[in-house]
C-alpha cells in the first residue's frame with residue numbers, strides 16, 4: 001500500500017531554512033577547498049616538472065656541448081628558466097599555506113585527518129628547505145654563471161680563458177648538485193603530501 005505524506009521519513013527531506021543555509025555554506029567551502037587544491041597541485045606540477053627536466057635532460061645535455069655553444073645556450077635559457085622555477089615554487093608554497101590555513105579555520109569535509117595534517121606539516125618544513133636551496137644557492141649561482149659567461153663572451157677566445165673555464169665548470173657542478181638535492185626533497189614532499197591527504 002502506498003504510504004501517505006505522514007508516513008514519509010522526514011530525515012531525508014531538507015525542510016528548514018537553517019539546514020538549507022548550512023548545506024549551501026558547506027558546498028561553497030568545498031568549492032574553495034577544491035579551487036585552492038587545483039592551484040596548489042598545478043603549481044607543483046610546474047615546479048617539479050621544471051626541476052626534473054633540468055636534472056634529467058638539460059644538465060646532462062649542457063655537459064656534452066662545446067664551451068662556446070654551452071655558453072650561448074646557458075645565456076639564452078637559464079635566466080627565463082630560473083624565473084619560471086622561482087615563480088612556480090612561490091605559487092606552490094603560497095597555495096599550500098592558503099590550503100593549510102583554510103583547513104585549520106574552516107575544517108572543510110575534504111580536509112585530512114589530524115594525523116594526516118602531521119605529514120603535511122613535515123612536508124611544509126621540507127618545502128622550506130627546498131626554497132632555501134632554490135633562493136639561497138640555485139638562483140644566485142645561476143646569476144653568477146650568467147654574468148661570468150657574458151664577461152667571457154666579450155673576450156676574444158670563445159669559452160674564455162682557463163681560469164674562467166674552471167670557474168664556469170665549478171658553478172655548473174654546484175648548480176647540478178643543488179638541483180638534484182632539490183628534486184629529491186621535492187619527491188619526498190610529494191609523497192608526504194599524498195600520504196597526509198589520504199589518511
Ligand code: HEM
Pocket residue numbers: 037040041044048092093094095096097099100103110111112120123124127128186187189190193194196197198
Ligand atoms: C608550504 C608548503 C606546503 C604546504 C603548507 C602544503 C599544504 C598542503 C595541504 C594543506 C594540502 C591539502 C591536503 C588534502 O588534500 O587534504 C596539500 C595537498 C597537496 N600537496 Fe601540498 N603543501 C606544501 C607544499 C607542497 C609541495 C612542495 C608539494 C610537492 C612536492 C606538495 C604536493 C601536494 C599534493 C600532490 C597535494 C594533493 C594531495 C592529495 O589530495 O592527494 N605540496 N598541500
